[in-house]
Amino acid sequence: MKCYYTNVKEKIQKVYILIPMILFLIISMIVLTKTIQGLSYNEKKGNMIYVQILNKGMPLVKELSFDSEDLVEGNFSLKDKVLDVLGINRKDPINIISKEIKYFSMLKSENSKEAININKEISSFKLGDTSVSKVSEKEMQKGKGSNLASLKAYNPSLKKTLNSSKPEVLIYHTHTSERYTTDVESNSNDSMNENENVCAVGNEIARELEENYGISVIHDKTVHNTTYTQSYSRSRETLTQYLNKYGDFKLIIDLHRDSVKSKSSVTVNLNGEDVTKIMFVMTEKNPHFDKNNAIVENMIGNANELFPGFIRQRINYNVGTRYFNQDLSNNAILIEVGARINKIEEATGSAKYTARLIAEYLNGKE
Incomplete structure (x- = not known):
């Protein structure tokens, strides 16, 4: 047993x-x-x-x-x-x-x-009114009550009569949903809410250019980054369609925001208000680099004279991702407006200074 x-x-x-x-x-x-x-x-x-x-x-x-x-x-x-x-x-x-x-x-x-529905909506990249921001009369009036900072940023001698028949500037976003938030604990880097992502900055730059300087703008808000690694191939398709429809623009801006964690490195106080700094990103092996870079040099020179500290830096890659689409035009640049850690008000507040630099480049030489 x-x-x-x-x-x-x-x-x-x-x-x-x-x-x-x-x-x-x-x-x-x-x-x-x-x-x-x-x-x-x-x-x-x-x-x-x-x-x-x-x-x-x-x-x-x-x-x-x-x-x-x-x-x-x-x-x-x-x-x-x-x-x-x-x-x-x-x-x-x-x-x-x-x-x-x-x-x-x-x-x-x-x-x-x-x-899935979002992906379906952006799969064809057809040009249409649904993805394009147009400055309304209401938004024009909204900017009339200019504060001191706006007055100091504005140069009335650069204003011309607006001609909407031939858009001069195209603003689009490869990473359309890049969000601004001061919540460091948040895991969300993106938002489809245009009031808190880079589209808000694009809207404000477009309004400033049309209202204050008579520069006609197309602001495209097509979402390209639902599949992040395909962002540039998608935005390239959008940009190509615009070039086919309108020919080249006087200026093409791919508008982003950065993701650094140091707020002080991306923020500056201009005329008594905190606004985001801007950074240019270029690709040297892009066949149009010399002409694209001349635009950036012009803006940096004017910024250093007019708004010291507004330019954060310039980064030159060799190729980047698909040249960041800068190989499609002599007039294509990429601008990073502040970073995730900034308040949305700081990012939109920088728009009047960015618009002034654009107007100096486009209207100042006419």
Whole structure:
């Protein structure tokens, strides 16, 4: 009898030993399968994970074969990849909570439907009134009550008669939903609300140019960044359609905001109010670099004379992502207005100074 219990005990012990081993093997197989699937997916995107691993470990490969800016929208994170294998998106807390609480799962489902609808809306990139901002008479009147800062930013000698038949300036956004928020705890970098993203800044620049300087503007607010890594290919299509329709513009601005965490580095006090600094981003291997850069040099020179401290800096990449579309025109530039950490009022407050620099460049030489 004792022998029987001893055998049973030994079998139970073996089972206890085997269970963790079996579980480990199962988990290992799942992780391996997911990883292979993930790498297969990235292979379709150009093996960017492999490229970035090689770049990090073998600088010579990076130096000979790739510019760092080629990967500007495809940064590889080992932490994110491991979490992705486990089905966790650390940038989406609702995704984590919804696995445990049914209400959030339902909420997630509704948000997914909304995202699908957004994608459907922007897939064709047809030019039309729905994506174009036009300065209304009401908005014109809104700017009449100019404060002291506005008066000091404005130069009435640069004003001409507005001619809307031939737009002179095109403003668009490759990353249309880039949001401004002082909430450092917030995980949301984007917003479809035009009152708190870069579109608000574009609206204000357009209003300033048309009302104060007689410069006709198209402000396109097509959403290009629902799939972030395709942002520039999508905005390139939008820009190409405008160029086909109107010919070249006197100035084309891809308007962004940065994501640095130091507010003091992107904010300046001009005429008694805090406004965001602006930064220019250029691509030197772009075939139109010399002419595009001449525009930037003009604006920087005027800013240093008129509004010291307003220019944050200028960054020159070699290629960037698709040349940041600057290879499509002699007059294309990219401007970063402040950063995520700025108040929306600080970003829109900078618009009158940006508009003045544009007017100095366009109307000052006429």
